[in-house]
Amino acid sequence: xQKITQTQPGMFVQEKEAVTLDCTxxxxxxxxxxxxxKQPSSGEMIFLIYQGSYDEQNATEGRYSLNFQKxxxxxxLVISASQLGDSxxxxxxxxxxxxxxxxxxxxxxxxxxxxxxx
Amino acid sequence: xxxxxxxxxxxxxxxxxxxxxRCSPKSGHDTVSWYQQALGQGPQFIxxxxxxxxxxxxxxxDRFSGHQFPNYSSELNVNALLLGDxxxxxxxSSLRDSNQETQYFGPGTRLLVL
Numbered sequence: 487x488q489k490i491t492q493t494q495p496g497m498f499v500q501e502k503e504a505v506t507l508d509c510t511x512x513x514x515x516x517x518x519x520x521x522x523x524k525q526p527s528s529g530e531m532i533f534l535i536y537q538g539s540y541d542e543q544n545a546t547e548g549r550y551s552l553n554f555q556k557x558x559x560x561x562x563l564v565i566s567a568s569q570l571g572d573s574x575x576x577x578x579x580x581x582x583x584x585x586x587x588x589x590x591x592x593x594x595x596x597x598x599x600x601x602x603x604x
Numbered sequence: 605x606x607x608x609x610x611x612x613x614x615x616x617x618x619x620x621x622x623x624x625x626r627c628s629p630k631s632g633h634d635t636v637s638w639y640q641q642a643l644g645q646g647p648q649f650i651x652x653x654x655x656x657x658x659x660x661x662x663x664x665x666d667r668f669s670g671h672q673f674p675n676y677s678s679e680l681n682v683n684a685l686l687l688g689d690x691x692x693x694x695x696x697s698s699l700r701d702s703n704q705e706t707q708y709f710g711p712g713t714r715l716l717v718l
Contacts, residue, residue: 490646529694531696538704577647
């Protein structure tokens with residue numbers, strides 16, 4: 487079974503500073519996908535960034551980057567130059583390999599509430 | 605390009621009633637997944653539909669059922685509602701066998717069972 491652990495229930499960061507949100511995972515699969523989503527108070531889950539287990543480089547999307555350490559089974563999200571609009575709940579999620587018959591659902595962690603201070 | 609849409613946005617029901625939630629996937633997507641998110645928790649997978657069939661199911665009782673239509677839209681039905689069914693219900697769509705199969709979520713339906 488897959489498991490995602492997010493050990494930081496809440497984080498604070500000053501506006502314009504960088505912040506790292508931790509995510510560790512447990513899986514016996516060799517191939518898998520890792521995702522980060524942002525959930526504002528409105529409730530919609532917004533896709534931020536994807537990392538494949540066989541990707542050689544860490545994923546980046548604008549101000550978001552993923553610090554992927556496969557041996558440690560960690561996939562931390564780094565947000566650079568934080569903005570007030572970044573205040574939200576952030577979820578790390580995992581999906582099993584894409585193959586016929588495999589389960590394709592996302593397994594989510596418990597989330598980290600990020601608050602950006604002015 | 606329309607994203608994932610869900611209706612209704614909010615719903616109040618009483619115990620024992622039945623409810624139907626609706627989802628229209630993002631344009632070009634063919635797979636719909638449903639998740640339940642209780643307050644303060646991460647989403648939990650209910651089931652996934654592809655080619656009008658339920659393909660995977662999470663640890664939810666048979667009171668939870670669904671359907672996918674030929675236009676890829678989907679419904680989630682919950683019978684004999686319990687107080688514990690109060691949650692945010694999220695629908696996500698994806699394109700099966702695409703490179704990442706990224707799931708894109710709708711705004712959710714907030715269900716309150718009294």
